[in-house]
Amino acid sequence: MAKPTELHFGAAVSEGQCPGCGRLVAMVRIGNLDFHDCGECAAVAERAARKSALQRRFLECEAQGLIGAAHGQFTFKNWRPACDAHRPAWEAAWLLRKNMYLWGERGRGKTLLARCALVRGLKDGLVGEITGPMLGDARHKALGTFRVWCALPTLLLDDVSMMPNRGAVGEAAVRQLWELLNARVGLRTIVTAQMAPNSLAPFLTEAIPGNPGGAVAALARLHPFDVFELAGKDLRKPAECGIGKAESGIKGMAHE
Numbered sequence: 001m002a003k004p005t006e007l008h009f010g011a012a013v014s015e016g017q018c019p020g021c022g023r024l025v026a027m028v029r030i031g032n033l034d035f036h037d038c039g040e041c042a043a044v045a046e047r048a049a050r051k052s053a054l055q056r057r058f059l060e061c062e063a064q065g066l067i068g069a070a071h072g073q074f075t076f077k078n079w080r081p082a083c084d085a086h087r088p089a090w091e092a093a094w095l096l097r098k099n100m101y102l103w104g105e106r107g108r109g110k111t112l113l114a115r116c117a118l119v120r121g122l123k124d125g126l127v128g129e130i131t132g133p134m135l136g137d138a139r140h141k142a143l144g145t146f147r148v149w150c151a152l153p154t155l156l157l158d159d160v161s162m163m164p165n166r167g168a169v170g171e172a173a174v175r176q177l178w179e180l181l182n183a184r185v186g187l188r189t190i191v192t193a194q195m196a197p198n199s200l201a202p203f204l205t206e207a208i209p210g211n212p213g214g215a216v217a218a219l220a221r222l223h224p225f226d227v228f229e230l231a232g233k234d235l236r237k238p239a240e241c242g243i244g245k246a247e248s249g250i251k252g253m254a255h256e
Contacts, residue, residue, distance in 0.1 A: 050123075057122045066128030066152070067118070074115035082109055082235055089228035093117035093190075096154075100190045101197055101225040107234035110192040114156050117190055121154030124188075129156040132163035132193075135180075136173030146176070150183035154190070161193040165203055174204050181221030197227060 016024070061067045081090045086109065093100060093113055100117065102110040121127045130149060140146040149155055163177065164170040181189065193200060 054122050057126060058119075061122075061126050061128065064126075064128075064148070066126065066148070071115060071119060071129070074112065074119050076116050076120065079112060079116060083232050085232060086113075086230055089113060089230060090116075092226050092228065094120065096120055096188065099188060099225045101227045102190070102192045102230055103194065103196055103227070104230035105194060107236040108230040108232060109235045110230050111158055112235070113230070114158060114190045114192050118154060118156045121188060125153035127154040127156070128152045129158060131158045132160045132173075135160075135163045135176045136169045138172070140176075146180070150180060152187070154188045155184065156190045156192075158192050159194065160191055161195050161200065161203065177204075178221065185221065191225070196229070197225075 018024075058067075058072060062069055062071075076090075076094055081087045089100075089102065090113060092098070093116060096117055100114070102114055104110055115129070118127050118129060128149060134140065140149075157180075160177070164173045195203065
């Protein structure tokens with residue numbers, strides 16, 4: 001029960017049973033009216049309002065084509081690390097204080113973890129996901145999609161190691177990567193790849209062999225990043241790795 005001196009408004013005049021939860025709480029008088037000062041019910045209402053806001057934001061992102069309906073299942077309530085070695089990456093993704101670079105072989109949980117972090121980013125605004133092969137396509141600029149990517153508070157660039165790196169398309173992709181990351185300085189970006197950051201530079205340089213500085217400039221915008229390697233067993237084989245999925249659905253966002 002809150003002490004009268006701790007109340008933010010009115011004055012405690014008596015105690016009474018909260019109609020919401022049944023707990024004995026202070027009664028606060030404002031003018032001629034008495035109100036229950038129940039912190040528990042206020043916290044429940046706040047959580048409900050936060051969940052509702054996240055759901056509205058999720059639907060807005062879906063309506064704009066920034067994410068898909070399936071992204072609703074990627075929450076930290078629904079999934080857990082497959083092994084202790086992955087725990088530091090999961091904790092960093094939960095805190096989401098910095099940009100992230102997740103790398104490892106296929107099936108190690110990079111995209112799964114990145115999407116959990118992406119959905120958690122809804123608390124700060126709209127989010128979106130793009131993939132490496134989408135870079136270099138001039139249509140995204142013509143349609144204004146690229147401009148949206150540059151401004152999103154949280155963006156997932158999934159599997160950057162699959163972006164084009166040959167010929168004119170490869171050169172355009174590297175330039176677009178640089179423009180994207182350059183515009184996103186100060187915003188949160190999550191990147192996944194099948195190669196370590198120090199292997200990405202040679203990969204990108206293949207796209208513009210006459211201008212290796214272009215690849216270096218693009219990579220420079222990846223810093224500062226929290227870098228995590230996700231190794232271990234293939235998570236696409238749940239029986240072998242023991243990964244656990246608690247439940248599905250955007251309702252898990254209530255605990256975000």
